[in-house]
Amino acid sequence: MAQTDTVTRILDTAEVLFAERGFAETSLRNITGKAKVNLAAVNYHFGSKKALIQAVFSRYLDPFSDRFHAAIDELERGYGDRVIPLEVLLETMARTVLEVPAERHSLKVFMRLLGLAYSQAQGHLRRYIQDQYGTVFTRFVALVRKATPELPDSERFWRLHFALGTVIFTLSGLDALRDIAEKDYDEHVSVRDLVRRMMPVVVSALKAPLPEPAPTTPPATREPTA
Amino acid sequence: MAQTDTVTRILDTAEVLFAERGFAETSLRNITGKAKVNLAAVNYHFGSKKALIQAVFSRYLDPFSDRFHAAIDELERGYGDRVIPLEVLLETMARTVLEVPAERHSLKVFMRLLGLAYSQAQGHLRRYIQDQYGTVFTRFVALVRKATPELPDSERFWRLHFALGTVIFTLSGLDALRDIAEKDYDEHVSVRDLVRRMMPVVVSALKAPLPEPAPTTPPATREPTA
DNA sequence: CCAGTATTCAAACAATTGTTTCCAACTGCC
DNA sequence: GGCAGTTGGAAACAATTGTTTGAATACTGG
Numbered sequence: 001m002a003q004t005d006t007v008t009r010i011l012d013t014a015e016v017l018f019a020e021r022g023f024a025e026t027s028l029r030n031i032t033g034k035a036k037v038n039l040a041a042v043n044y045h046f047g048s049k050k051a052l053i054q055a056v057f058s059r060y061l062d063p064f065s066d067r068f069h070a071a072i073d074e075l076e077r078g079y080g081d082r083v084i085p086l087e088v089l090l091e092t093m094a095r096t097v098l099e100v101p102a103e104r105h106s107l108k109v110f111m112r113l114l115g116l117a118y119s120q121a122q123g124h125l126r127r128y129i130q131d132q133y134g135t136v137f138t139r140f141v142a143l144v145r146k147a148t149p150e151l152p153d154s155e156r157f158w159r160l161h162f163a164l165g166t167v168i169f170t171l172s173g174l175d176a177l178r179d180i181a182e183k184d185y186d187e188h189v190s191v192r193d194l195v196r197r198m199m200p201v202v203v204s205a206l207k208a209p210l211p212e213p214a215p216t217t218p219p220a221t222r223e224p225t226a
Numbered sequence: 227m228a229q230t231d232t233v234t235r236i237l238d239t240a241e242v243l244f245a246e247r248g249f250a251e252t253s254l255r256n257i258t259g260k261a262k263v264n265l266a267a268v269n270y271h272f273g274s275k276k277a278l279i280q281a282v283f284s285r286y287l288d289p290f291s292d293r294f295h296a297a298i299d300e301l302e303r304g305y306g307d308r309v310i311p312l313e314v315l316l317e318t319m320a321r322t323v324l325e326v327p328a329e330r331h332s333l334k335v336f337m338r339l340l341g342l343a344y345s346q347a348q349g350h351l352r353r354y355i356q357d358q359y360g361t362v363f364t365r366f367v368a369l370v371r372k373a374t375p376e377l378p379d380s381e382r383f384w385r386l387h388f389a390l391g392t393v394i395f396t397l398s399g400l401d402a403l404r405d406i407a408e409k410d411y412d413e414h415v416s417v418r419d420l421v422r423r424m425m426p427v428v429v430s431a432l433k434a435p436l437p438e439p440a441p442t443t444p445p446a447t448r449e450p451t452a
Numbered sequence: 453c454c455a456g457t458a459t460t461c462a463a464a465c466a467a468t469t470g471t472t473t474c475c476a477a478c479t480g481c482c
Numbered sequence: 483g484g485c486a487g488t489t490g491g492a493a494a495c496a497a498t499t500g501t502t503t504g505a506a507t508a509c510t511g512g
Binding site for chain 1 (some may be wrong): 237248251261271279341342344345352371378379380381383384385387388389391392395396400402403407408410411413415420422423424425426427428429430431433434435436437
């Protein structure tokens, strides 16, 4: 072992560069150069660039998955068969998300990676995440369902994704937004601040009144095909 | 002119491919091949790939900017110096967003492009959009400010971005989400449906109670550096 | 110490990228 | 009709990409 393991040095560098510039825009020479390892090391240790990308994600998501399962276990034990309130569920999720990357890396990087996983083409990534970590989210959604019985299932589905959009979009674009906020409002927000700020917003969003049903007769404006 | 202008054939193809796979993952040969124009045509008509990307955006954003300015003009004329309610502002925004791409292209593509503009590295793009279309949004934000006087400026700033995240994330990942929704809930949602569904959620989000101030003494969990 | 495995390294590989070049085809105009 | 300038097209360009190779080196168990 030189100073730190080659594998972890590659992972550490890759996740930062991926988060900064995206997957396609980050070349292996870029990574290996900055990590001061040989170019072939990536293909030797991981097999391919795609495998490296997945490895970067599992290093975050494996501990997250474990901890979140554990946190839900504890929650269910504490509440018995009473309903766990929505706020508690969201707090637990937030706490776990905040804890995991804090141990080694930055939450900003983690969220940026998550955002990329959704927005970049990279079909293999979405599939990988879905296959590997789908069960945790299914479990979470089931609890949210009990906490919001007044919501139709499909409405809850969409609203959870609305909330997911809020979180991922904000935290993955954090740097740019923070710059503006600091310049315009002279306030320095930490990630924890932001999560605290999101909490009432997300709760209100999930509990919002149901939309009025689709109008049978369209309003005055011409109806486009989109 | 062959059948349709080469320039518009390039733009039509490029926007679809960009939306499907991202900018870096879409090669010029990909575009020119599908558009059945010569490879050199892109560099001849647009100058570079970067310029092509910007051209794709202005074809959407120019009409949007014009229409939205006009819509706000009319709104201000109608309301005089009374405050325009938040719901009306959001409705106007939604209507304009729905109208513009409907004339020629799909809203899904438009939103996917917007999402990419935020998430992909492509620094030049964010700068271009900011420089070119910043004033429209500034105007909109000023009206929202009057409509939500109870919100601190910085809080409104963040919440507007929360809402932006909801919209862009949902509509740019529309296809995947729609597939799930159709499979799991057997309901076919149109873009208009989704926008209608988002409306009360966004309104509630913006009007949510203010977060409790940051705790002076951190909770039991160790405070990470992120 | 030595055999054998695991790792590192420089170099080359084939494929793909954006861009440029140079020439043919076409356009409108006097 | 012939000449300007614009557009179309095939080929080549230089640069960069992910991956593979084969030899050199480091490590490990006996």
